[in-house]
Amino acid sequence: MKLSELRNELEKLVVEHSRESYRQLAGLDYSEKKIQEKANEIEELSKKALNELETSEIPRNLRWRLIGGAVSSRITELENEIYKKRMNEVKFREGKEKVNLGNWRTWNSKNALNHQKRKRVFDAIVQQGNKLAPLVEEGFKVVKENYGEHGLDVLGMYLEMEETSKKELLEVVKYSAKKAKGPFEKLSEELSPEVIGKQMEYYDDIYVYRHRIYRPFDETFKEIDYVKMLNEIFEDMGFNMDKVKIDAEQREGKTPSPMCASIKIPEDIRILYQETTPFGDFTSYCHEVGHALHGSSIKKEIPFEHKYIVPMGIAETFSTLFESLATDEVFLKEELGLSEDRVNEIKRRERFMELFFLTFYGANSQMKLEYWDKGYTIQEASQRYGELYDRYVGQKMPGKYWLVHHIMPLYTLYCPSYLIANIRKSELRNKLIKEFGRQWWGSRDAGRYLKEELMGPGSRIPLKEFSKMKKEIYLNEVLKE
Ligand SMILES: [Zn+2]
Numbered sequence: 001m002k003l004s005e006l007r008n009e010l011e012k013l014v015v016e017h018s019r020e021s022y023r024q025l026a027g028l029d030y031s032e033k034k035i036q037e038k039a040n041e042i043e044e045l046s047k048k049a050l051n052e053l054e055t056s057e058i059p060r061n062l063r064w065r066l067i068g069g070a071v072s073s074r075i076t077e078l079e080n081e082i083y084k085k086r087m088n089e090v091k092f093r094e095g096k097e098k099v100n101l102g103n104w105r106t107w108n109s110k111n112a113l114n115h116q117k118r119k120r121v122f123d124a125i126v127q128q129g130n131k132l133a134p135l136v137e138e139g140f141k142v143v144k145e146n147y148g149e150h151g152l153d154v155l156g157m158y159l160e161m162e163e164t165s166k167k168e169l170l171e172v173v174k175y176s177a178k179k180a181k182g183p184f185e186k187l188s189e190e191l192s193p194e195v196i197g198k199q200m201e202y203y204d205d206i207y208v209y210r211h212r213i214y215r216p217f218d219e220t221f222k223e224i225d226y227v228k229m230l231n232e233i234f235e236d237m238g239f240n241m242d243k244v245k246i247d248a249e250q251r252e253g254k255t256p257s258p259m260c261a262s263i264k265i266p267e268d269i270r271i272l273y274q275e276t277t278p279f280g281d282f283t284s285y286c287h288e289v290g291h292a293l294h295g296s297s298i299k300k301e302i303p304f305e306h307k308y309i310v311p312m313g314i315a316e317t318f319s320t321l322f323e324s325l326a327t328d329e330v331f332l333k334e335e336l337g338l339s340e341d342r343v344n345e346i347k348r349r350e351r352f353m354e355l356f357f358l359t360f361y362g363a364n365s366q367m368k369l370e371y372w373d374k375g376y377t378i379q380e381a382s383q384r385y386g387e388l389y390d391r392y393v394g395q396k397m398p399g400k401y402w403l404v405h406h407i408m409p410l411y412t413l414y415c416p417s418y419l420i421a422n423i424r425k426s427e428l429r430n431k432l433i434k435e436f437g438r439q440w441w442g443s444r445d446a447g448r449y450l451k452e453e454l455m456g457p458g459s460r461i462p463l464k465e466f467s468k469m470k471k472e473i474y475l476n477e478v479l480k481e
Pocket of ligand 1: 287319
């Protein structure tokens, strides 16, 4: 087997696998059998490549992908099991109402003020995290043992991909969560009575706030065709929006959180979300479109590993950059015609959400880093999660909550990447403003720079050009009053 053959064959299989998995996530008819078949083929090919090619011949990140691919069949089985359990077994039923992990968030947003009922549903669903625990535990164990056989460890590879160290990352996570806690609690006391009709309690998680907090702006945003408006801006920057398909329909079985699926890079990129509330959907769209612009700008001709093995901290840098437009004061005034007062109120609420993010993702990230570093069991992980949640968010959250989250149990690591990405996003935003002006989104040169120089090379992004991982720029934006 030649390296070039491996790349072509692997891309073909990965695309077919993602195409069918996408249908599952979108709540469309899908074939579990087909997903499994493709996973089996990926496993065969990965094992064959590892056998036939010299280690020195295979680029490092591609080799990691192949080693991961060698257990693709079992991992896909477990993922399918988890998906079905999330949709069918982790649920709450009261009269005609059915809540599961697929519609929990939209249900919460409709029942935000019905506190007792929302608490009952919350408790019931979190309790059923138990049903997912054995599958999550096995998935992580399979991954750990498989990499271990090749002398690799999950945390070490992650840190190398993200170009950081355990010490540096843990320090950033702890520092920012601690710094955020005070201002977060203060602002929560001010805003919660209006947003959820009472002070915050453990069952009022970040997602309850996310769709409630911008309610005073929903009327305005209902009237704005922001998809059209944003897409025109991106076209003017030089991005090709024809490659991006958008699915905003509400559908049973569809994933509750917005996402972007880069099925075939760069020509088949899809954005998925379920319309929930106008302003929340607007910010979600901005985030997911950032992923889509990235995926559709990666150069077609570069090797598989540069296109498909992009670290999460890089991918999330572009999505959070474009998400920042949704709450950029100049963008809101100039592009959407909002008044100074309205913009200030959006900024206040956004600050609260950022502080909530730092505390909540502080707990998520630290637990996950420790999980791999210390080798926790699922039970120990849940115990520790409860402690960290209390420490940073200041609520007595049942530790099992992480098992019903949409990212925590499904990825070995990922949560710390959001923090890394936010730090880089602020550095990048500074650079864009300095070089292309405050309204960088109106500059074709800025578009060209992002598209050609930063997104085009995929995983080989010249990171050092804009990022030194200086947390101060981002944290100052969030912490300043
Ligand atoms: Zn994202």
